[in-house]
Amino acid sequence: MGITIKGLGYYTPERVLTNFDLEKMVDTSDEWITTRTGIKERRIADGSLIDMAYCASLKALEDAQIEPRDIDLIILATLTPDLGFPASACLLQAKLGANNAYAFDLSAACSGFLYGLEVASGILLSGKVKRALLVGAEKLSQIVDWQDRATCVLFGDGAGAAVISAEGSGELLASVMRSDGNYWEILYAQRCGHVRMRGKELFKIAVRSMAEVCEEVLRTAGVSVEEVDLIVPHQANIRIMEALAEKLGVSMDKVYSNIHRYGNTSAASIPIALCEARQEGRFKRGSLVLLTAMGGGLTWGATLLRF
Numbered sequence: 028m029g030i031t032i033k034g035l036g037y038y039t040p041e042r043v044l045t046n047f048d049l050e051k052m053v054d055t056s057d058e059w060i061t062t063r064t065g066i067k068e069r070r071i072a073d074g075s076l077i078d079m080a081y082c083a084s085l086k087a088l089e090d091a092q093i094e095p096r097d098i099d100l101i102i103l104a105t106l107t108p109d110l111g112f113p114a115s116a117c118l119l120q121a122k123l124g125a126n127n128a129y130a131f132d133l134s135a136a137c138s139g140f141l142y143g144l145e146v147a148s149g150i151l152l153s154g155k156v157k158r159a160l161l162v163g164a165e166k167l168s169q170i171v172d173w174q175d176r177a178t179c180v181l182f183g184d185g186a187g188a189a190v191i192s193a194e195g196s197g198e199l200l201a202s203v204m205r206s207d208g209n210y211w212e213i214l215y216a217q218r219c220g221h222v223r224m225r226g227k228e229l230f231k232i233a234v235r236s237m238a239e240v241c242e243e244v245l246r247t248a249g250v251s252v253e254e255v256d257l258i259v260p261h262q263a264n265i266r267i268m269e270a271l272a273e274k275l276g277v278s279m280d281k282v283y284s285n286i287h288r289y290g291n292t293s294a295a296s297i298p299i300a301l302c303e304a305r306q307e308g309r310f311k312r313g314s315l316v317l318l319t320a321m322g323g324g325l326t327w328g329a330t331l332l333r334f
């Protein structure tokens with residue numbers, strides 16, 4: 028499928044919360060957090076979700092060299108909207124002045140960016156729109172229980188954005204999206220409540236499920252894992268990424284991670300990682316990049332792109 032990511036951008040708040048800061052808040056240690064998760068620090072937003080989504084979107088638009096009025100569709104993946112309704116995507120549309128777009132939110136937790144890519148691709152390929160802005164943005168600090176050491180050390184705030192078009196040299200070679208609502212209690216938040224997670228169970232399911240969909244996507248595309256230039260997984264835990272690499276039979280050199288800087292930013296984690304990976308020269312136009320995510324729902328998936 029002819030799908031090209033024309034531009035990428037991200038924004039992370041300036042305020043840094045380190046593991047040492049957390050040591051003063053709950054019974055934890057830098058050593059525990061680092062060895063169990065790979066996280067050293069995370070960002071905390073003082074502003075709104077829309078402020079972050081807006082800053083990331085402006086960078087993606089600039090990267091794609093297009094104006095807000097050239098966007099026909101805005102999809103914003105988040106589980107932490109500023110308002111009950113309307114959709115955050117509509118607030119973002121107004122702030123950007125993207126008056127020619129229609130806009131809606133997508134709720135798929137940490138898989139939000141991959142689900143969004145799937146939905147945006149389908150709409151773009153229908154020919155009804157030419158350019159879509161896909162944003163993953165989260166202000167998880169507002170739903171974290173800052174007294175629960177099992178979860179508060181894991182999450183952070185941020186936003187990532189991509190301008191996507193059906194025109195260009197890129198390709199979406201294959202994708203697989205999955206959900207299983209039977210497992211909803213493993214990771215959830217009540218309305219206006221805190222994140223609750225059964226981490227150990229989720230860890231095992233995450234490794235197994237992401238490996239399965241990655242293998243399925245590679246099989247469908249007829250691409251071997253050796254041919255993939257970079258794997259960009261959802262950034263939930265460095266040990267999950269290491270176990271995934273082992274299952275896929277690749278070294279960690281092929282897996283991008285920035286979890287030490289931002290922790291788990293849910294729907295924002297893949298677009299932030301993609302953007303930083305490109306800035307660091309980890310892939311370029313024509314590279315094969317495999318994305319995979321697992322999150323609340325449960326939801327999971329994998330997408331293979333030729334950039």
Ligand code: UT7
Pocket residue numbers: 054055056059060063064137176177178180214225226227228229230233263264267291293321322323
């Ligand atoms: O984004 C969606 C996807 N998210 C995930 O997939 C997350 C999956 N799960 C994980 O990443 C890991 O399970 C965690 C990082 C959440 C936890 O790591 P773990 O190695 O599974 O630790 P655990 O929950 O089994 O806890 C081990 C010990 C426990 O103490 P006892 O019972 O052995 O005495 C916990 O109470 O570590 C204790 N513990 C902590 N100690 C210090 C739990 N959290 C902390 C903490 N600091 N922050």
